[in-house]
Amino acid sequence: MTALGLAVLDLAGTTVTDAGIVEDAFTHAVVREGVEEGGARHDRMMRYVRDTMGESKITVFRHLFDGDEETARRANSAFEEGYAQMVAAGRCAPLPGAREAIEELRAQGCAVVLNTGFSPRTRDDLLASLGWTGLADAVLSPADAGRGRPYPDMVLTALLRTGAPSVEAVAVVGDTPYDMRAGRAAGAGLVAGVLTGGQQAEDLRAAGADRVLGSVAELPALVRESARVPRPATVS
Template structure:
């Protein structure tokens, strides 16, 4: 969600301050700088996985650091530092109106995801939201395929993972979509990573923002070239053909999982 449908505006880095204190890395220290660089490099990864790395495998310390991070992030959201990416809500509503199933996923804990949904008034926007803990006992987030596969299994929207579309702002989102076998893996330029990083991680298309996703998916359901094929424009922000696939068709019909 953050960076894809929700504007981040540096909230992750600001919330990291609390976690850094738990990890013994005070502001301005070499350790703090090193840890912050790792946080930046792993944007999109499950947050508990990030803190396990920073805690050198100390599970208890990692959980304390993650709890501090989630608490600080939640406080920032409660203070009003949370806004949707322009056009994100409208894009989700358009996708739903077209009969697609939209699932919002995150690397945050459920409490933080719920705080974001409440702050934006998005509780009723989609039928399903997922966090790593929702994927099973292991609670694996990105870059594992679990969130995408859980969305498919829980919604039952389609019978082929190739008809699932994944959208996100990080390389980890792209790897998740590729590993899950999604038919469309779409990067957006409103978050952590640029077009080169997104394509390098497997993006089949890169958009200026998620606002262009409905038009892109409509275009993929026509007979035109697919992203990456000759004649296609891999960086699109709208303006494509419309139409929905017949049962068994090749276009990504849903669910759509903006990360």
């Protein structure tokens, strides 16, 4: 394994626990658009939301409303409003050991970029509520990179922002299959799933995880281990 010099970490479910407010904020948004909570259409929508957890939220709304861009954007704004209210009510918290892991990685010389399917506004509100503004080397949303997961854009943008030497030196860590697919698409040297978001280990491995960790708190040990692995001898 190449020595890891950049960790690209997901937010909700990986470094932060949000007590189900993503689904609650989606419900807030679709009800605003006339979808009956608890009805058959709402249930179908929530199944899709769960299946695509980790994807850009505006992309999810475009699917939910059959490509109607105006409705999707209006619903996305309502999502952001609802999520912000729930964050302000104290429903988000760092996962145990997450802040310490980020600080330890950076102390080891490994850059850290936080990435998410949230818009920059929602992401920044969340980080401010946790006191995490400035904790990482950079924070990215799909709007900062081009496309969201499962595309590799945010991972590759993180590499360019931090000056990591190669994709093989990048670790991508997340709690959803979409995180794993993005890491694989980017060619990351390590793609690791975590079990703190509710996904099963076999689903993360099927989506491309090299390793499945109990939590992000285990990542600094893997980075230290990568630095100790001898590089293959070159043949002249």
